[in-house]
Amino acid sequence: MSATAPGDRLVAVGAVVKPHGVRGELCIDCHADSPFLFEEAGRVFLRRPGGRAREYAVLGSRPHQGRMLLTLRGVSDRDAADALRGLEVAVAAADLPEPEEDEVYLHELEGLAVRLPDGRPLGELTGFLFAGGQETWAIRDPEGREILLPATPEFVLDIDLDARVAVVEPPEGLLDLYIKDQQ
Template sequence: MELVVGRVAKSHGVRGELAVDVRTDAPEIRFAEGAILQGRKPREKKLHSYTVEAVREHSGRLLLRLVGVDGREAADALRGTLFVIDSADVEPSEDPDEYYDHELEGLDVRLPDGTIFGKVREVLHTLGGELLAVRPAGEGPEILVPFVNAIVTTISTADGVIDIDPPVGLLNLADAETDTPPQA
């Protein structure tokens, strides 16, 4: 399984630098000078290899110079490129309460009564915190579940399940669980 470690947001300047949005906890390793990156251009499946020539931080992003990418036009052609690694190359976390996104994606989401509500499609990282994007087992739209201890009670990657205790209304169950009569 491929894991995204960065995405080319845009070119920077006229010498071929790339502004990269970082999506890894180890940018100093993944994007070090001399590192070889595997990248896939937008709408392509084929991976290309790129060697990091220089790297520096700038406004919350990394600016990369890649060997062979000379000039703004060549950098613009890489806009949207995703830099990826194989999930097998990632060491497991030593903290039992920390998980990589790929370890959670695909796990069943179970309610307190034992019912499987759906599966985690993706882990979203927002300014307000992490969210689990859950695709319900039956009909219905995808549900965003806050990834907080008050709602996500246990995680077992070995059993392939995440137990949640959602507040009323989170899973669109508010009408079925309240004693309030419908308004006329």
């Protein structure tokens, strides 16, 4: 196990939920679409949010009941796996496979300026939530308020990574929940 190299940008892809079995397998809530991500990357980094990351070699991974099971070098029993419960699972951005032509990685969206269809600024995309299988964007408006927007094609109209702008059409009434003086 080693620390990350200075140039490694880590991308959170899930969290350790619990141990699985007695041989050190970890049960992971995974936000990545590919079930092969962990084996392709060959390594993962575990950390507490804001904490120092530790690198682990991936020995194996497999889907299991809507989650991923992960086997790591140096985690060989249930107690060792249980000690990792609640840690964030990340991969180095350099280890991610190239996205398909019409795909983007969530970490590429962080920091985008979010605008309404008429060009008015809504805020900055600061993070993501995953609840009930739904990706939700966390947008920080200029006054510092957080706006939560379901990230569906119906509401996210355009993403321009070169211009660093996303155009969204929030569902009717959503902004009223967050911004009283929108008009």
